[in-house]
Amino acid sequence: MCDQEGSPAIEPVVVVSNERVATSVCRIVLDAPRTAATVEPGQFVHLRIARHADFILRRPFSVHRARGERLEILYQVVGRGTRVLEDARSGDVMDVIGPLGHGWRIPEGTSRALVVAGGLGAAPMGMLVERLAERGVQVALAQGAPSAGRLLARDLFDSLCRKSVVATDDGSAGTCGFVTVLSAELLDREQPDVVYACGPEPMQRIVAGQCAGAGVPCQVSLERLMACGVGACLSCVVDTHDGLKRACVDGPVFDAADVVWDSGDEPEAV
Amino acid sequence: MSSVDMRVRLGSLELRNPVLTASGTFGSGREYADFFDLARLGAVVTKGVSLESWSGNPGPRIVETPSGMLNSIGLQNPGVEAFCAKDLRWLADRDVPVIVNVVGHRADEYAAVAERLEQESGVHALEVNISCPNVDAGGMAFGTTCPAAAEVVRSVRAVSTKTLIVKLSPNVTDVTEVARAVEAEGADAVSLINTLLGMVIDTRTFKPVLARGVGGLSGPAVRPVAVRMVWQVSQAVSVPVIGMGGITCAEDATEFMLAGASCVAVGTANFMDPTTAIGVVSGLERFSEEHGVERITDLVGAAWKTK
Numbered sequence: 001m002c003d004q005e006g007s008p009a010i011e012p013v014v015v016v017s018n019e020r021v022a023t024s025v026c027r028i029v030l031d032a033p034r035t036a037a038t039v040e041p042g043q044f045v046h047l048r049i050a051r052h053a054d055f056i057l058r059r060p061f062s063v064h065r066a067r068g069e070r071l072e073i074l075y076q077v078v079g080r081g082t083r084v085l086e087d088a089r090s091g092d093v094m095d096v097i098g099p100l101g102h103g104w105r106i107p108e109g110t111s112r113a114l115v116v117a118g119g120l121g122a123a124p125m126g127m128l129v130e131r132l133a134e135r136g137v138q139v140a141l142a143q144g145a146p147s148a149g150r151l152l153a154r155d156l157f158d159s160l161c162r163k164s165v166v167a168t169d170d171g172s173a174g175t176c177g178f179v180t181v182l183s184a185e186l187l188d189r190e191q192p193d194v195v196y197a198c199g200p201e202p203m204q205r206i207v208a209g210q211c212a213g214a215g216v217p218c219q220v221s222l223e224r225l226m227a228c229g230v231g232a233c234l235s236c237v238v239d240t241h242d243g244l245k246r247a248c249v250d251g252p253v254f255d256a257a258d259v260v261w262d263s264g265d266e267p268e269a270v
Numbered sequence: 271m272s273s274v275d276m277r278v279r280l281g282s283l284e285l286r287n288p289v290l291t292a293s294g295t296f297g298s299g300r301e302y303a304d305f306f307d308l309a310r311l312g313a314v315v316t317k318g319v320s321l322e323s324w325s326g327n328p329g330p331r332i333v334e335t336p337s338g339m340l341n342s343i344g345l346q347n348p349g350v351e352a353f354c355a356k357d358l359r360w361l362a363d364r365d366v367p368v369i370v371n372v373v374g375h376r377a378d379e380y381a382a383v384a385e386r387l388e389q390e391s392g393v394h395a396l397e398v399n400i401s402c403p404n405v406d407a408g409g410m411a412f413g414t415t416c417p418a419a420a421e422v423v424r425s426v427r428a429v430s431t432k433t434l435i436v437k438l439s440p441n442v443t444d445v446t447e448v449a450r451a452v453e454a455e456g457a458d459a460v461s462l463i464n465t466l467l468g469m470v471i472d473t474r475t476f477k478p479v480l481a482r483g484v485g486g487l488s489g490p491a492v493r494p495v496a497v498r499m500v501w502q503v504s505q506a507v508s509v510p511v512i513g514m515g516g517i518t519c520a521e522d523a524t525e526f527m528l529a530g531a532s533c534v535a536v537g538t539a540n541f542m543d544p545t546t547a548i549g550v551v552s553g554l555e556r557f558s559e560e561h562g563v564e565r566i567t568d569l570v571g572a573a574w575k576t577k
Contacts, residue, residue, distance in 0.1 A: 225330050
């Protein structure tokens with residue numbers, strides 16, 4: 001898949017719509033013909049939300065879906081940038097640098113895949129699930145969130161996945177508990193050829209460990225604070241068994257086995 | 271074609287225009303080649319290069335601040351040999367002068383890097399970095415006292431015939447003292463400012479956001495500090511000054527030139543818009559045309575020369 005990834009460019013984009021789709025999560029749709037035509041599943045865009053604002057850096061967002069000339073981005077309102085983004089209206093003009101990074105890879109001969117999404121980790125899974133379905137890959141998907149109101153893209157996932165299950169921390173939907181309980185079960189029951197995971201890093205670390213134990217290759221999409229997005233500033237480094245890599249250009253998707261995971265001090269997440 | 275003479279000199283080096291990239295914000299240039307032709311720049315200033323590879327600091331390495339950012343990258347780089355083999359080889363095929371930022375923990379390490387780069391015809395100048403606030407040994411420690419700054423410059427000057435630029439720290443009481451000290455040791459130019467030491471504390475965790483605690487402040491927030499220091503230094507030394515600190519557009523760059531900078535460098539703004547430096551080149555040309563400025567060098571220090 002990587003060899004199809006196009007070179008990045010700056011593209012002016014127009015906001016088509018911007019609305020809340022879950023508790024504290026919004027979906028913004030951008031008219032972005034060039035990027036929409038070239039983005040691959042798992043790649044991201046670096047969005048300049050506002051000029052002349054007192055926050056100067058772009059914000060990296062994975063692309064949830066690319067349809068026609070439009071990009072869909074899911075974002076959580078967490079800080080200054082996303083609070084301003086939430087106020088964007090239809091017709092507002094911004095710009096993106098994209099498509100950026102290396103996305104998900106579908107290994108030759110994949111017939112069964114397991115997708116594990118925690119929280120906003122569901123965002124980069126939209127395009128992935130669509131691509132897997134196009135290729136005739138049978139997909140099982142497990143999504144975890146704090147509560148039912150935080151689950152994302154359920155209709156899309158339910159329609160394209162052979163099996164789509166959820167877990168919530170408070171039990172308001174699906175299994176009560178962490179998504180890693182579901183991933184352990186599905187890894188055993190579905191016998192996937194490949195696992196894709198995105199979410200909080202402790203969750204990804206646990207899924208990576210489950211996959212290593214089962215001998216199934218696992219890809220993870222890692223998030224880091226990022227300034228340039230193009231490999232120059234070295235803000236977003238990821239510790240790998242092959243040295244420090246940049247999440248923006250070497251990732252954001254990495255083979256889980258290559259990542260040096262923090263030992264982690266969240267055993268309660270298991 | 272512009273009627274303005276945009277050429278500037280740094281020591282024995284002539285540049286086609288005065289717009290550079292600030293070290294550490296532009297990789298080796300390669301990372302930005304998708305966005306414009308590097309040959310349109312006055313020169314590319316590379317990330318810091320040390321004798322052996324440095325792994326830099328743990329993350330988080332950056333945090334955004336009002337109109338700026340803090341970084342504590344810590345000069346992560348693959349070392350001078352790998353730099354020459356990969357980045358420099360690639361840059362050699364671009365029609366643009368290359369200025370290599372040189373870092374070290376000790377004066378002899380700076381000299382060893384300079385000695386290695388002396389063999390490289392693709393290196394047009396060295397920028398001796400005695401002002402990085404993100405390393406424990408060396409870096410800014412050399413740039414905050416005159417004897418230490420002088421020692422590093424002397425050791426590099428002894429082994430290098432290339433144009434020698436010394437990058438100064440703003441984290442001093444009187445920047446002109448260090449500027450004079452490095453000029454006396456044979457620096458061909460000085461560049462300023464490097465980042466200002468700063469800190470952000472997370473009120474949820476009660477801890478500094480950056481893993482290292484402190485970091486260097488850059489971006490538009492530092493611009494007035496930088497302009498003031500360029501104003502001071504350009505009147506204190508006779509070598510050219512390269513001005514930088516929060517430049518985002520030609521108007522910002524003009525301000526630095528009026529303050530006394532012969533060249534300007536675009537840093538953090540590369541992250542905001544990868545084409546910023548090219549916009550500064552064309553904007554400076556346009557500004558000069560509109561104001562009847564025939565040579566861009568006529569702007570240099572005009573704010574104090576005419577006072």
